[in-house]
Amino acid sequence: MVRYVLLVIIAGIVGGIIARRKGRSPIWWSILCAIVPLLIIVIALLPPLVSEGYTKKCPYCAEIIKEDAMFCKHCGREQPIEMVRVQNKK
Numbered sequence: 786m787v788r789y790v791l792l793v794i795i796a797g798i799v800g801g802i803i804a805r806r807k808g809r810s811p812i813w814w815s816i817l818c819a820i821v822p823l824l825i826i827v828i829a830l831l832p833p834l835v836s837e838g839y840t841k842k843c844p845y846c847a848e849i850i851k852e853d854a855m856f857c858k859h860c861g862r863e864q865p866i867e868m869v870r871v872q873n874k875k
């Protein structure tokens with residue numbers, strides 16, 4: 786019984802982490818993975834979504850990469866640096 790509870794907790798955490806990395810709802814997926822641990826495989830195979838603040842789309846190969854990535858992991862090209870915002874000081 787204790788083992789089953791542990792399995793459920795671990796499945797939930799792992800599912801949530803994978804979901805977050807893929808730009809999907811971590812809460813929703815951790816609950817689903819806790820109920821059906823096999824869903825971890827499903828979420829691991831699902832393509833990542835573009836989520837604001839965590840992932841972005843590579844302008845060269847259109848693959849989803851991490852927001853902070855300097856280089857695309859798919860095509861290896863350097864990501865364009867966003868314009869540095871200059872604050873107007875009076």
Ligand SMILES: [Zn+2]
Nearest residue numbers: 843846857860
């Ligand atoms: Zn790329």
